[in-house]
Amino acid sequence: MALLATRQRWSEGTATVAGGAFPLTAKGSDVTGVPAALAIVGLAALVAVFAVRKAGRLLVAGVLTLSGAGIVVAALLMGLAPAWRAYRQSLADGLSIRL
Secondary structure: OHHHHHHOEEEEEEEEEOOEEEEEEEEHHHHOOHHHHHHHHHHHHHHHHOOOOOHHHHHHHHHHHHHHHHHHHHHHHHHOOHHHHHHHHHHHOOOOOOO
């Protein structure tokens, strides 16, 4: 689900500039790529569970648990930082920000 969510378009709009309207979109991967990367690790761990036995399964289960926890932490951190998201999106769109 995290892998699909990072590919979805979450918002869209237009900015009026001197040359006319400029379309803006934001996907989940525009904010951070961590959940998508950890989702791929999780998928690999799910396949690896069937390839290993006993102690290896515990290790793979630990990797799967840590990748799931990392997805949750990354999503919460980015969800709680709207200013950070706006800053990252503006840089991705080629806008400059003065502080």
